[in-house]
Amino acid sequence: MSATYSIIIADDHAMFLDGLTSILSEEKSIKVILTAKTGTQVLKYLRINKDEKIDLVITDINMPEMDGVALNQAIKSEFPQIKTLVVSMLEEAKKIKQLTEANANGYISKNAEKTELLKAITNILEGENYFSPRIKQVLMEAMFSEKSSPEIALTKRETEVLKLIAQEFTTQEIADQLFLSKHTIESYRKNLISKLGVRNLAGLTRYAVEKGLLA
Amino acid sequence: MSATYSIIIADDHAMFLDGLTSILSEEKSIKVILTAKTGTQVLKYLRINKDEKIDLVITDINMPEMDGVALNQAIKSEFPQIKTLVVSMLEEAKKIKQLTEANANGYISKNAEKTELLKAITNILEGENYFSPRIKQVLMEAMFSEKSSPEIALTKRETEVLKLIAQEFTTQEIADQLFLSKHTIESYRKNLISKLGVRNLAGLTRYAVEKGLLA
DNA sequence: TTTTATATCACGGAAATCGGTGATAAAAGA
DNA sequence: TCTTTTATCACCGATTTCCGTGATATAAAA
Numbered sequence: 001m002s003a004t005y006s007i008i009i010a011d012d013h014a015m016f017l018d019g020l021t022s023i024l025s026e027e028k029s030i031k032v033i034l035t036a037k038t039g040t041q042v043l044k045y046l047r048i049n050k051d052e053k054i055d056l057v058i059t060d061i062n063m064p065e066m067d068g069v070a071l072n073q074a075i076k077s078e079f080p081q082i083k084t085l086v087v088s089m090l091e092e093a094k095k096i097k098q099l100t101e102a103n104a105n106g107y108i109s110k111n112a113e114k115t116e117l118l119k120a121i122t123n124i125l126e127g128e129n130y131f132s133p134r135i136k137q138v139l140m141e142a143m144f145s146e147k148s149s150p151e152i153a154l155t156k157r158e159t160e161v162l163k164l165i166a167q168e169f170t171t172q173e174i175a176d177q178l179f180l181s182k183h184t185i186e187s188y189r190k191n192l193i194s195k196l197g198v199r200n201l202a203g204l205t206r207y208a209v210e211k212g213l214l215a
Numbered sequence: 216m217s218a219t220y221s222i223i224i225a226d227d228h229a230m231f232l233d234g235l236t237s238i239l240s241e242e243k244s245i246k247v248i249l250t251a252k253t254g255t256q257v258l259k260y261l262r263i264n265k266d267e268k269i270d271l272v273i274t275d276i277n278m279p280e281m282d283g284v285a286l287n288q289a290i291k292s293e294f295p296q297i298k299t300l301v302v303s304m305l306e307e308a309k310k311i312k313q314l315t316e317a318n319a320n321g322y323i324s325k326n327a328e329k330t331e332l333l334k335a336i337t338n339i340l341e342g343e344n345y346f347s348p349r350i351k352q353v354l355m356e357a358m359f360s361e362k363s364s365p366e367i368a369l370t371k372r373e374t375e376v377l378k379l380i381a382q383e384f385t386t387q388e389i390a391d392q393l394f395l396s397k398h399t400i401e402s403y404r405k406n407l408i409s410k411l412g413v414r415n416l417a418g419l420t421r422y423a424v425e426k427g428l429l430a
Numbered sequence: 431t432t433t434t435a436t437a438t439c440a441c442g443g444a445a446a447t448c449g450g451t452g453a454t455a456a457a458a459g460a
Numbered sequence: 461t462c463t464t465t466t467a468t469c470a471c472c473g474a475t476t477t478c479c480g481t482g483a484t485a486t487a488a489a490a
Binding site for chain 3: 371373395397416
Binding site for chain 4: 385386387401404405408409414415416
């Protein structure tokens with residue numbers, strides 16, 4: 001790297017933010033312009049300082065208000081010249097896929113070493129993309145196993161019923177709560193079982209928990 | 216701070232480790248002696264270098280091999296003069312309680328600002344303990360709601376059966392797998408339901424998922 | 431050693447779930 | 461407009477769960 005690059009960092013964990021800033025402050029060619037805890041803060045800054053040349057935005061995925069995926073999409077549509085690097089603890093195939101589709105320029109894990117971080121930044125600033133081997137692997141696996149999980153879409157009612165089922169209510173109780181016939185709830189239960197490819201109440205409950213329907 | 220303090224940092228996320236090290240390297244009075252990704256590495260080092268004066272161990276909770284709680288217990292029993300500071304993303308009351316019981320000298324969140332981190336370290340090195348306000352609050356809440364969760368202890372068999380139940384196996388199938396009578400499994404199922412204070416299979420499954428029995 | 435906890439097995443009946451196979455009306459989408 | 465999806469309701473039989481009330485033997489703890 002010869003020129004000086006201006007970058008922005010977004011992460012809702014202050015200590016990580018400070019740490020990352022501290023690491024990058026050791027690099028003479030990098031100047032950290034802004035650190036933010038949410039995606040909206042970053043966007044706000046970019047919109048106000050339209051004339052400032054920002055080279056790279058480093059962002060986490062999990063953030064309040066606007067997460068990393070949304071931030072990426074916004075940046076790429078409003079400021080397509082700005083590069084983005086995602087640094088996250090998550091290795092969920094879905095998120096990674098969303099980010100590649102949003103044209104993020106790189107993705108590394110928070111498990112990555114400092115050297116890999118710098119390598120990723122350097123590559124991206126020089127115009128290449130950088131996805132760590134681990135992330136590439138996750139993406140590959142997701143591609144091949146995609147057929148097995150074709151994004152099951154539940155209707156509002158189905159979701160509502162599933163939630164109650166997972167909360168230990170019986171069919172009759174759910175019927176009473178929703179002012180529906182017991183038979184209707186039974187139908188939903190059966191549909192849910194076949195739709196979600198599970199065997200019984202346990203499977204339904206696990207699905208509900210995993211999808212965060214009970215939080 | 217006047218003297219120079221020697222500290223060790225343990226966290227399985229390399230980037231956080233680097234970041235923290237970088238932050239602390241700015242402090243002249245602090246010397247980072249070792250960074251490690253597991254508790255066992257730290258213990259190994261301490262045992263080999265018994266004569267070296269280590270003032271503080273900063274540790275995460277979630278780490279492979281030996282987690283922060285176990286590390287704390289080990290340090291406090293083998294090297295009681297070494298202070299410990301836990302820096303974690305977790306705010307689980309149970310973990311925090313375990314750590315206070317293990318005589319950890321401080322606990323702050325990874326959401327904490329750099330200033331709070333330094334304040335915590337300073338306080339601890341000067342002989343005081345430091346628990347962030349947020350953590351204190353979580354602890355308080357845990358105290359008052361303690362009665363509701365009096366640490367249910369499951370036996371090996373119960374855990375085994377619960378796991379299978381939550382994995383959608385029927386009573387008969389579990390009996391076959393474990394070479395037990397169907398009646399035996401029914402007994403376990405009933406015991407589990409009353410022991411865990413749930414109503415049915417859904418409750419059992421949720422408990423299993425929340426306790427991480429299925430991972 | 432006495433008590434308690436654990437692991438195992440048994441019966442019976444009520445209640446709930448599971449699986450299949452329907453129907454109807456309204457809403458949404460093509 | 462025609463088709464598909466969604467939401468609702470119904471019957472039936474088999475299976476499973478749920479609940480109570482037991483027993484026995486062994487291991488652990490007091």
